[in-house]
Amino acid sequence: MGKPLLVIVNGLPGVGKTTLARRLGEDAHLPVFSRDGIFETLHDGLGGANNELPSQLGSASFALLYYIAGKLLAAGQPLLIEGFFGRPELRSAEFLQLQSTYDFEPLQILCKADGQVLLERFLARVESVERHAGHSDLEWLDDNKERLLRGELTPMALGGQVIEIDTTTPQSIKYAKLLQQVRDALANGCGQQVRNM
Secondary structure (H helix, E strand, C coil): CCCCEEEEEEECCCCCHHHHHHHHHHHHCCCEEEHHHHHHHHHHHCCCCCCCHHHHHHHHHHHHHHHHHHHHHHCCCCEEEEECCCCHHHHHHHHHHHHHHCCCEEEEEEEECCHHHHHHHHHHHHHCCCCCCCCCHHHHHHHHHHHHHHCCCCCCCCCCEEEEEECCCHHHCCHHHHHHHHHHHHHHCCCCCEEEC
């Protein structure tokens, strides 16, 4: 029996990770877990009114995401996780620790977009009534605007395949090709290469 596949959809806020992950999960028949989804669930479950809660829940949501992933990987179940893994050295170390315990094959999908487009999406999301109240988006933007305008992250150092996706426009996403790459990885394992799409 081969190693289970862990698909990691990563990218800056507003790049379209959640939408892409949900679609891929449905089409590739993978369970999908979102770091923000866990954060929001914990926030609501704990009452969410405490101003210090979001900073505590940030670390807790990553820990719970890794815990869930580990349990599924231990059972040999491939899965997809999605989040802003914006501190590549720290997050790489966390994933490598997970990998040392649950020997999985990583497949990173790194979403990127034009920085000005990302900033506009981010600000529109802040104004949206659908955005969860637990997120401190404007505080984050105060410290990270230049980072957002760069439009992309560095991949985590996990080995395995890295696929870079441009999400600037719907036309820039070659979704059928991406889905086929995920299906191939599920069937055959991942090679070690970086691909731009």
